[in-house]
Amino acid sequence: xxxxxxxxxxxxxxxxxxxxxxxxxxxxxxxxxxxxxxxxxxxxxxxxxxxxxxxxxxxxxxxxxxxxxxxxxxxxxxxxxxxxxxxxxxxxxxxxxxxxxxxxxxxxxxxxxxxxxxxxxxxxxxxxxxxxxx
Numbered sequence: 763x764x765x766x767x768x769x770x771x772x773x774x775x776x777x778x779x780x781x782x783x784x785x786x787x788x789x790x791x792x793x794x795x796x797x798x799x800x801x802x803x804x805x806x807x808x809x810x811x812x813x814x815x816x817x818x819x820x821x822x823x824x825x826x827x828x829x830x831x832x833x834x835x836x837x838x839x840x841x842x843x844x845x846x847x848x849x850x851x852x853x854x855x856x857x858x859x860x861x862x863x864x865x866x867x868x869x870x871x872x873x874x875x876x877x878x879x880x881x882x883x884x885x886x887x888x889x890x891x892x893x894x895x896x
Contacts, residue, residue, distance in 0.1 A: 768803040769848060769867050772810045773875075777844040785815050814851045821850045828890045842880050845871045849888055861892045 775793045779785050790811050794804050814821055825846050826835055835843060849868035852859050865888045872880040 765806065766867065768806045770871060771797055771799065772807045773844045773848050773871055775807060775811050776814065776847055777841060780840055780844060785818065787812060787815065810848060810851055813855050814847050817851065817855060821847055821854065824850055824854065824891055825887065828887045839876060841876050842872060842884060845884060846887065850891065853892060865889060865892065
C-alpha cells in the first residue's frame with residue numbers, strides 16, 4: 763500500500779469516526795480489520811488515528827487557532843477536517859515525518875477527495891501552524 767495510501771486510509775477512518783460520533787479504539791480496530799493491506803500499513807493507520815484520539819483536544823485546538831476569527835471546526839467540511847486532523851497529528855506528534863511531507867500529502871488528499879478550494883485552504887492552515895511552531 764505505502765504511506766500515501768495508508769494516509770488515505772487513516773483519513774477515511776477518521777471521517778467515518780466523525781460521521782458516527784464514535785472515537786473509540788474498538789471502532790478504529792474494526793475499521794482497520796476490514797481494510798485489505800499489509801500489516802505495516804495497518805500499524806501506521808492505527809498509530810496515527812489512535813494518536814489523534816489520544817490528543818484530539820490539542821489537535822483540534824491547534825487547527826482552530828489558525829481559522830478565521832469567526833470560524834469554528836463545525837464550519838469545515840468533514841472530509842477536509844479529517845485531512846487536517848491526520849496532517850496536524852503527524853506535525854505535532856510524529857517528529858520522524860518531515861512537516862513538509864505531512865502538508866504535501868494533506869494537499870494531495872484534498873485534491874483527490876475534496877473541492878478545488880480545499881487544497882489552498884489546507885495548505886495555508888497547515889503552513890501557518892508549522893510557521894507558528896517554529
